[in-house]
Amino acid sequence: MASAARNGAAAAALMVAVAVLALAGGGSAQLQHGFYKGKCNGTDVEAVVQSIVRARFARENPIVAYLLRMQFHECVINGCDAGLLIDGTGTEKTAPPNLSVKGYDVIADIKAELERRCPGVVSCSDIQILATRDAVALAGGAAYAVRTGRRDRRRSQASDVKLPAPEYTAQQTTAYYGRLGLSAFDTVLLLGAHTVGATRCSVIKSRLYGYGGRPGATDPGMDPAYASIYKKYVCPNMPSSDNNVVFLDDQWSALKVDNHYYKNIQLRRGVLPCDQNLYNDGSTRWIVDLLANNDGLFTSAFPQALIKLSEVGVLTGMQGEIRKVCNRFN
Ligand code: HEM
The missing domain is CATH 1.10.520.10 (Peroxidase; domain 1)
Structure with missing residues (x-):
């Protein structure tokens, strides 16, 4: 009896040790x-x-x-x-x-x-x-x-x-990140990075002047007041405006990491189609609503998504190298 119990305990200890070793050997387990x-x-x-x-x-x-x-x-x-x-x-x-x-x-x-x-x-x-x-x-x-x-x-x-392409649907975007082990929630959080930064008019001109391949058509999914401001002041329909700056969030908020990006897409003011599509698609709209209505949640959850992204496919231990300069292999 006693020896059977001892054998059982030894087997359990072995299983724990194997599990710990498996964890230690796996991808990002050596990050610390x-x-x-x-x-x-x-x-x-x-x-x-x-x-x-x-x-x-x-x-x-x-x-x-x-x-x-x-x-x-x-x-x-x-x-x-x-x-x-x-x-x-x-x-x-x-x-x-x-x-x-x-x-x-x-x-x-x-x-x-x-x-x-x-x-x-x-x-x-x-x-x-x-x-x-x-x-x-x-x-x-x-x-x-x-x-x-x-x-x-x-x-x-x-x-x-x-x-991923700027025109991606919500389904395409979540599938892209899903392949990296990130959830739909992580995906919507990550695109929240578009709370800062900018693009150029050339990237959004098809939404303003050629929606669906129809010359002159504007994306009906864009807030018409915003569309007319873009057309009149930011991206007039001429090649010389191609490199004009378009902020991904509103100009006053484009340098601030906050949840304003989600409020904008609720108002159909998303700049890139992939941003706006997160709201248009029922499968991710609830996440946009949740984040738009709760800045504290975005602030605390955004880093968690960035951390997950930062641990995708890393090399550790003796793999790869430590470069002497970052733009050249050793
Ligand atoms: C479906 C996924 C995504 C697509 C299609 C996409 C697409 C784009 C495009 C087209 C631009 C404008 C680039 C330019 O005009 O030069 C841009 C800018 C930017 N993207 Fe994304 N993006 C995606 C996801 C992300 C994620 C996950 C992050 C970070 C976590 C991110 C961070 C940014 C930032 C910060 C900018 C502004 C850069 C600047 O001001 O220089 N994007 N993105």
Whole structure:
């Protein structure tokens, strides 16, 4: 009897050990909070990142938009592996949707400072995630902890870059993020990043002047008062207006991480079709309503979605490398 009980206990202990090992071996399980503590010659790595981002934000608020968009374009293609940062012919950076990604220089500045303090220790992929986190907090979002320990991938191919299109329906958008392990709720939260930043008139002209392929037709799903302001003042129907700036949220709110984006799409004032479609489609409308009506919920939940995005497909342990500079493989 006693020996059977002992065997049972031993088997249970073995199962727990196997489960723990399986967890430790899996993808992001080796990421940890404070991974760089004690690894950089007495330097507080996260404090260095934060101070450089803070200085940059003071000079150029839109850095928050650049870094959020960079995290998105980085993490959805082969994971958060700094593949987007590599220069050269045919790298991810050269794929058409990435040509307007900005903010590479702040990542390079942070990397240079950290290499000076502790060479070969801090990955470019962690710098991207930490810098975005700090910019979000500076722009009115919540401060949040992220796990670190990512490594940089030795691959960067333009042909890997398959990003969602601005015309995506809610179903297409949620399916895209679903493949990365993100829920519909996470997806609607992530598109809330369009609470900051801007696009250009060329991206929305078909909604204003050629909806459904009909010359002159305006998207009936757009608030008519807004459509006429865009047509008259922001994006007049002439090629010279193609590069005029269109804020993704209202101009006064376009530098603030808040839930105003969701209030706008409730009013049919979403700029990109994929934004507006989150409200038009019954399957995600309830999430938009929930977030529009509760800024506190957006503030606390947005970081959680960014954290999930930041842990997609990461390399850890001995995988990949720690680059010396972020725009070149070692
Ligand atoms: C269906 C998914 C998405 C689509 C189709 C999409 C599309 C776009 C487009 C077309 C632009 C304008 C780019 C330009 O004119 O140069 C843009 C800007 C932006 N996107 Fe998204 N996006 C999506 C999801 C996301 C996510 C998940 C994030 C971040 C978590 C994000 C962050 C941003 C930011 C911050 C900007 C403004 C950038 C700036 O001002 O420089 N987007 N997006």
